[in-house]
Amino acid sequence: MPVSIKSPEEIEKMRTAGRLAAEVLEMIAEHVAIGVTTDELNEICHRHITEEQNATPAPLNYCGFPKSICTTLNHQVCHGIPGDRQLKRGDILNIDVTVIKEGYHGDTSRMFFLGKPSVQARRLVETTYEAMHRAICAVRPGLHLGDLGHLIQSYAESRHFSVVREYCGHGIGREFHEEPQVLHYGEPGTGIALKAGMTFTVEPMINAGARHVKLLPDEWTVVTRDRSLSAQWEHTILVTDNGFEVLTARPDESFP
Ligand code: MF3
Ligand code: CO
Ligand code: CO
Numbered sequence: 001m002p003v004s005i006k007s008p009e010e011i012e013k014m015r016t017a018g019r020l021a022a023e024v025l026e027m028i029a030e031h032v033a034i035g036v037t038t039d040e041l042n043e044i045c046h047r048h049i050t051e052e053q054n055a056t057p058a059p060l061n062y063c064g065f066p067k068s069i070c071t072t073l074n075h076q077v078c079h080g081i082p083g084d085r086q087l088k089r090g091d092i093l094n095i096d097v098t099v100i101k102e103g104y105h106g107d108t109s110r111m112f113f114l115g116k117p118s119v120q121a122r123r124l125v126e127t128t129y130e131a132m133h134r135a136i137c138a139v140r141p142g143l144h145l146g147d148l149g150h151l152i153q154s155y156a157e158s159r160h161f162s163v164v165r166e167y168c169g170h171g172i173g174r175e176f177h178e179e180p181q182v183l184h185y186g187e188p189g190t191g192i193a194l195k196a197g198m199t200f201t202v203e204p205m206i207n208a209g210a211r212h213v214k215l216l217p218d219e220w221t222v223v224t225r226d227r228s229l230s231a232q233w234e235h236t237i238l239v240t241d242n243g244f245e246v247l248t249a250r251p252d253e254s255f256p
Contacts, residue, residue, distance in 0.1 A: 003171055003179050005197035010104065011238060014173065014199050017099055017106035018236050018247025020053050024069075024097040025110050026250055032093065032112045035086050038071035041095065042082035045069045049099055058098035058105055058176050065220060070096040070109070077205050077213050077222040077230040078167055089115035092125060094232050098176060105172050107201050108248035109234040120208060121229055127159045128206040128231040131184075135202050137256040139237055139244035143194045149186025152204045162211035164230070167222065169201040172236055194239045199247070203234030 006014060024045055031044055046068040049057045057068035065081070072080035072094040080094070087093065096109035111125045131152045138151055153163050169182030180192055184204040207213075209228025216223060224230050238245040246255050 001179055003192065003195075003198055004173055005195060006173060006199055006238075007197075010173065011197070011199075013102050013104040014106070014236070014238065014247055017055075017101045017104045018108070019106070020049075020055055020101055021097050021099045021106035021108045021236070022248045022250050023053070024048055024099065025095060025108060028095060029112070032095070032114070033087065034089055034114055037084050037086050038073075038080070038082040039084055041071060042067045042069050045095075045097060053099065053101070056100040058100050058107075059096075062176060070094070072096065072221075072232065075224045075227045075229055077164055077207070077224060078232060079220045079222055081218060081220050087114050090117065090121075092117060092121050092229065092231065096232075096234060103174055105174075105176050105236075106248055107172055107176070107203075107234060107236050109203065109232055111231055111233060123159070124161060124206065124208050124229055125231045127156060127161055128204055129233050131155045131204050131206060132202050132233045132235065133255070135204075136235060136237055136244060136246060139194065139239055140242065141194055141196050141239060144189055144191045145180060145182060145194070146186035146190030147188050148202070149183040149191070150188050153185035156204070156206045162207045162209070164205035164207060164211055164213055166213055167205060169203045169234075171198070171200045173199055196239050196241045198239045199236065201234055201236050203232060205230055205232045
């Protein structure tokens with residue numbers, strides 16, 4: 001399958017799906033607190049998506065995933081499964097929300113601090129945001145995906161962190177995961193050139209220690225091999241005629 005170019009009608013639906021996904025992350029922020037379980041966060045998001053937004057949480061039953069959002073803590077890298085674990089002081093948490101509305105997907109995630117983070121945790125989370133932000137701001141027709149990966153990798157490594165290789169961003173639209181794969185590392189000038197109308201995610205996973213990961217026996221939760229902290233942020237992006245639009249941007253964010 002080639003990389004799809006969305007029509008103006010499809011782009012309007014992608015805008016709606018992206019806005020709804022962003023609104024879930026805004027809505028859930030006040031519920032992220034010490035003592036709350038990740039299952040409770042899942043339940044609140046599920047109800048908001050299905051009852052308030054009349055939309056569908058894409059993760060639920062996706063390849064057998066059992067919950068409506070991903071909640072990924074501390075040395076976990078991605079695809080954490082909500083459960084009875086209570087949030088505690090010092091945790092760092094990623095919540096990843098994907099909604100389907102009128103057949104189109106919006107996919108976004110953000111980090112939360114529970115209480116005051118360690119200096120290293122704050123630096124990791126801020127670096128991961130900045131890496132994503134730099135890559136997004138470079139998006140325009142003609143940019144090669146290798147350029148985008150290189151921006152993320154060179155910034156993360158300049159801060160002495162490492163980029164996870166096994167998981168990547170992705171085209172998105174009618175399908176949750178479409179072509180192309182959007183690697184968060186790479187060489188300038190390599191990979192496909194972007195065209196207006198493409199929609200894809202940028203979602204770097206950055207580790208405080210080594211880049212290596214392993215999969216837990218639950219077959220979903222990915223963790224760092226060395227148990228170092230990991231952070232991730234994600235947005236869904238549209239390539240426009242002269243740059244980009246962040247379909248999942250929240251009001252507190254600015255691009256560039
Ligand atoms: N939202 C994740 C992504 O960014 C995918 C989660 S798949 C799931 O691509 F099954 F774990 F939900
Ligand atoms: Co994604
Ligand atoms: Co996601």
